[in-house]
Amino acid sequence: MSSKRKHSDDAPRAGPSIDGNSTTALEDQPMAVTWPVPSADNQFKDLYLKPPDFKQLALLDPDFAAYVKGRDLDFNDPTSVMQLTKTLLKLDFDLKIELPGDRLCPPVANRHNYILWLKxxxxxxxYEPPGRKLVGLDIGTGASCIYPLLGCAQRPWSFIATGNHQLMIKSDIDEKNLEYARKNVKLNDLExxxxxxxxxxxxxxxxxxxLxxxxxxxxxxxPPFYESADEMRRSASKKSRPPSTACTGSEVEMVTAGGEVGFVERILAESLVLRGRVQWYTAMLGxxxxxxxxxxxxxxHGIDNCAVTEFVQGSKTRRWAVAWSFGGARPAQSVARGTGSVPTRALLPxxxxxxxxxxxxPGGGVGGFASRFSGAIGGxxxxxxxxxxxxxxxVGRAVGNVWNRAWRRRKKKREVESRTAGSERDTGETPGAAGFGFLVWVKVVRQDEVxxxxxxxxxxxxTIxxxxxxxxxTTAQALTAGRDGETS
Incomplete structure (x- = not known):
């Protein structure tokens, strides 16, 4: 939990301000802001590792103090929980929201977990450094518009550049949600x-x-969890109300045809057509x-590049997220295999x-070995x-398993055939197209061990x-034995 109010100059979000009398278009204005460097992500990553200290929050926010008694908050009171959401957004992200009493009050930590995983x-x-400018689509916004607000507070996931707008897009079918979503966007100067x-x-x-x-x-x-209002009521009757759901959402926010699986199946069906036009398709599930x-x-469907994770908040709230991509760029293992709950390990990425x-x-030191090892790969x-x-x-990229002797023999054979034919032949490989990318490291264990x-x-x-x-x-063992490291 942040121990001080987060000021707007800590993580600027808005583009250049335009005077009401200005005739210059937004896209012609330079962006005079500096985005947080990736190291600044640490303050967001560690925010909710511990439960918030309500007494400390009350000292920082007079609006919240009106609802706190000592270190306690009445989670059965929707207005208290709504104020907690507003206070956390204000202190930790410099965000402001307004919500109607009959719409879902989003628990900040739970939503923030999704953003952290997306990052x-x-x-x-x-292959680009973290923190680059990206464009995202949030499907089915609530009145708070919380996901784009959190994303914009932490990363340049939309921006104004000369002649261009790149926008995080929200879509929803409930007009009241849309009304408040637009209001919250405007409230934070993010139109x-x-x-x-x-x-x-x-x-x-x-x-x-x-678009x-x-x-x-x-x-x-x-997406909404439930297939029907009856299912929603049956589920609620089986469990005690956790603090994060003290604000009751409307039926349009909680129920959809086919439930959450049916909703995401629609996205999956569309992704099979759009494919690489979206790098990552993701969904959080209940x-x-x-x-x-x-x-x-x-x-x-033969989609081999996917990710799954589990979000755990406190002792009760658990959510899961699934992502898939038609591209070849693979996320870190901690991101892609972030849960042990999946019943069949074969389903994990x-x-x-x-x-x-x-x-x-045997001798020569770590530096000498690392240099020879790098040279063998670079060869x-x-x-x-x-x-x-x-x-x-x-970091390296290759068209395939170029270290394999069989691959080299096939390549030489194709070259001979090409020269014999007097022209370029189809090798079955796209020139310059990477079929395999890799990172290799040498870590020092002891002075004489890596x-x-x-x-x-x-x-x-x-298999590559x-x-x-x-x-x-084989290469490392050959180098330590004094051989050239050639593989079979």
Whole structure:
């Protein structure tokens, strides 16, 4: 929990201010803001590791103090819980919201968990540095418009550039929600970056063509849990009310045809058409059975690049999230395999990070070994290879398993056939297209001992990553034995 009020200059969100008499278009204005560097994410990452101290919050926010008795808050009072949400948003994110009494009051920590996971998903599935400017679609907004507000407070996920608008888009079918969502966007001076779009119930959930947008970086949704009002009431009768749900949502926010699985299945169906026009399709779910069902469907459709995680807040609230991509860029293992709750391990995404081996160095020191090891990898026919001599780690890309002798023999055969034919022949490979991306590291265990590991960064064929691990092991062992490290 933040110990002080978060000021607007800590994480600027709004674009350049425009004077009411100005005739200059927004897109012609420079953006005079500095976005938080990735290290600033630490303040957001650690916010709700511990329950909030209500007494401390009361000292920081007089509006909240009116509802606190000592260190206690009445969670059976919707107005108390609504004020808690407003106070956390104000102190930790410099955000303001207004909510009607008959709409869902979003628990901040739960929603924030989704944003944190999205940041990890997007940061670790790109060769670009974390914190880049992205475009997102939030499907089915509530009155608070909380997901885009939280995203904009932490990252430049929408922006104004000369001649261009890149907007985080919200879509919903409930006019009252839309009214308040627009009000909350305006309240935070984010009209230039968050656009609220009204959609019909049977319209596409990912309206790229309707909006004239070619592609976006991600979509997200926290759909209604239940298939019917009866199911919602039965579920409520089976459990005691946790603090985070003291504010009662309307039926339009809690019920949808087919429940949350049916809703996300619509997104999945659209993704099979849109494919790479959205880098990551994501959804937060209220039931483990829903996450399991969707993972089964992704596998049935042959979608091999996916992620699943579990959000745990306090002792009662659990949520799950599932993501999938048609691209080859793979997220970190901690992001992709963030739960042990999935009943069948075969449904989990593949392992992408491994410690290949540890070995003693006979002489020459770690630096000398790392240099020779990097040289052996760089000697392969790679599309790129960048080695950091200080960190002892490198990133490379290849068209396939170029370390394999069989691959080299096939390549030589194709070259001979091409020369014989007197022209270029189709090799079955796209020149310059990476089929495999990897990270390799050498870590010092002791003065004379190192461990070697690797992470799968890009590609769809897990057997190539397994083969690469064998190459690394054989090469490292050969180097320590004084051989050249050639593999079979």
């Amino acid at each position: 990890g998903l997007l940061d670790t599935s790109s 230039a970056r968050i656009k609220v779009v009204s959609r019909k119930p049977d319209a596409q959930l990912i309206p790229l063509d309707d 004239g947008i070619e592609s976006i970086d991600f979509c997200m949704t926290n 039931f483990l059975s829903s996450a399991t069902k969707l993972l089964e469907e992704l596998k049935a 593949p392992v992408t990070e491994v410690d290949v081996l540890s070995l003693r160095l 392969l026919e790679l599309l790129s290879w960048d080695w950091d001599v200080e960190k002892f780690e490198g 461990s070697i590991g690797s992470r799968w960064l890009e590609g769809h064929d897990g 990553f397994e083969s690469f691990q064998g190459f690394l092991k």
